[in-house]
Amino acid sequence: MTLGRTQRLLAELGIVLAIACLVALIGPFDPPGTPLGTRLAFALAGFVGSWVLVRLVAIVGASTARLLGLGPVWGYAFAVPIASALIAWAFLWSSGGRDAALGAQFASVWPQTILIAAGFFALFFVIYWRAHASARGEQGQDCEDRSKTAEPSTDGAREVGVGKSALHERLPAHFPAILALSVEDHYVRVLAADRSEMLLMPLAQAAELMPPGAGQQVHRSWWVARSAVTGHRREGRDIRLELEGGLVVPVSRAMVKPLRNAGWL
Known part of the structure; x- marks a missing residue:
């Protein structure tokens, strides 16, 4: 995944x-005869507002899931119905006031908003899944290319990376020594010299599964x-580590x- 967090949100x-524009053109939720400009304004405001609301509730859901020892993706199982209820109340309140929002009509509108929210979740899940699969292939090919061009080590006794850890138990069999771990959204990419794998967990949890003192x-x-x-370099005020x-x-x-006090730099 080459996009940063801000770029992914955009x-x-x-x-x-x-x-939202497509829905405005079709007009499935608007009374007959509603002008296109009105449909577009309500669609843009409604869909963007709903997206922001689901995003915010998902943060709460992801935190709750971590507290219960579940993966962050389970946070959406919490976010979708809760956010959908808030969206349904807002829609009914704007169209019919308090009586509509708290009346019997809510029972029919809420399931519809749940389906729409679940549809968006499924859409983004597929998009991110394909992006991660593509990035995994590109990263694996990149690592393979680097391993072919890298000079062989003259010190055969020195082990490069972490060859055995509790994290290896969650990776495919015979996964090579781990060089680094990086964060990609809710995933951790485990990087070796010639391959990589994605695991659904926080970086802190993955780091705890590495041997004490093996890294930082x-x-x-x-x-x-x-x-x-293998070394480090400066880029302006920033420092970057060079790895095998x-x-x-x-x-x-x-x-x-x-890191300087520990002798890394």
């Missing part, structure tokens, strides 16, 4: 806007194996002094 917003979280989105570091096989990892400014 991409989601673009998809929501496109669907050097950035909010990166954990690095100490033995995989050509990987380059950013170092947060807050971690520069601790």
Whole structure:
């Protein structure tokens, strides 16, 4: 996944806007004879507002899921019905006031908003799943290319990366030594010299499954194996670690002094 978090949010917003325009053109939820401009205004405001609401409720749901020991994706099982109820109340209140929002009509509108919200969730799930699958293939090919061009190590006794850990139990059999862990949305990408895998878990949980002292979280989105570091370089005020096989990892400014004191830099 090459898009950052902000870019992913903007991409989601673009998809929501496109669907809102399509719904306005078709007009399935508007009374006959409603002008196109009115339909478009209500569709854009309604869909964007609903998307923002689901996003906010999903943050609460993801936190609840983590507290219960579940994957973050289960947060949407909480977010979809709750946010859909809020959307249904808002729609009924705007069209019929308090009596409509708290009346019997809610029982028929809420299931419809649940279906729409679930449809959006399924759409984005498929989009992100395909993007992660594509990124996995590209990353694997990139790692393979780097391994072919990298010079062989002259120190055969030195183990590069973490070859055995509790995290390996969650990876495919014979997964090679782990060089680094990186965050991609709700996933952790496990990077080795010639391949990578995606795991649905927080970075902190993945780092806890590595042997004590084997590495360090050097950035909010990166954990690095100490033995995989071959050097570092400066880019302006920023420092980046150079890893075996050509990987380059950013170092947060807050971690520069601790890493220097620990002999990494």
